[in-house]
Amino acid sequence: MRHYIHGFSNGHHWLSGRVLLLMAVSALPLTLAACSQSTTSVPDSQPVKVEQSATQNAQVQNESSAPADSPAIDPSSLLKNVSATVYKDANCGCCKEWVGYAKDNGLSATTQDVADVSLFKDRYGVPQQMRSCHTTVTTDGFVFEGHVPAKHMAQFLENPPIQAIGLAVPSMPVGSPGMEYQDKFMPYKVMQLNKDGTTEVYAAIDSPQQQL
DSSP, rough: OOHHHHHHHHHHHHHHHHHHHHHHHHHHHHHHHHHHHHHHHSSSHHHHHHEEEHHHHHHHHHHHHOOOOOOOGGGGGGTTTOOOEEEEOOTTTHHHHHHHHHHTTOOOOEEEEOOOOOHHHTTOOOOOOGGGGGGEETTTHHHHHHEHHHHHHHHHHOOOOOTTTEEESSSOOTSSSTBBBTTTTOEEEEEEEEEEEEEEEEEEOOGGGGGG
């Protein structure tokens, strides 16, 4: 009798499982149909509104990012009204490259080949750890140490922070303006030089495009 009850119980569980499985499979098309109906039974006006909104957003983005009637930025105008003196070593090739790059971006630059560039870095307050191969000083007294991109020079000069004396790119990162070599690039930071001798990150350059 006990074996009979046990067998009946197992059979009952097996039958129940089959019934539940059949019910779940039967309900699956209904569930899919319900999901489909939830998107197709919405009144026609709502999808139209969504499409219009997306179109309007795309138009706003396009207008804000690249207006059709706005002229492209001319790189030669970035530093058009800026005059500066560049103190460098006479034998520094990358210094010459940067001066040529800066002139192509509008800078009116006068170069001075000096025997000891560190004297001018001391004079204009460039911290030791921020130094590079050449020092550029504008007629307004702002200092740009090393291979600073023209883009960031222009941004700085347009609205100089009250506490700052200029910008610096320490050392000579490969791929920075004037340090181009076989399409290689080393991420670097443009540092802000402050009057009290402190420094802070002005811009992080993680790709060549961010210099443009």
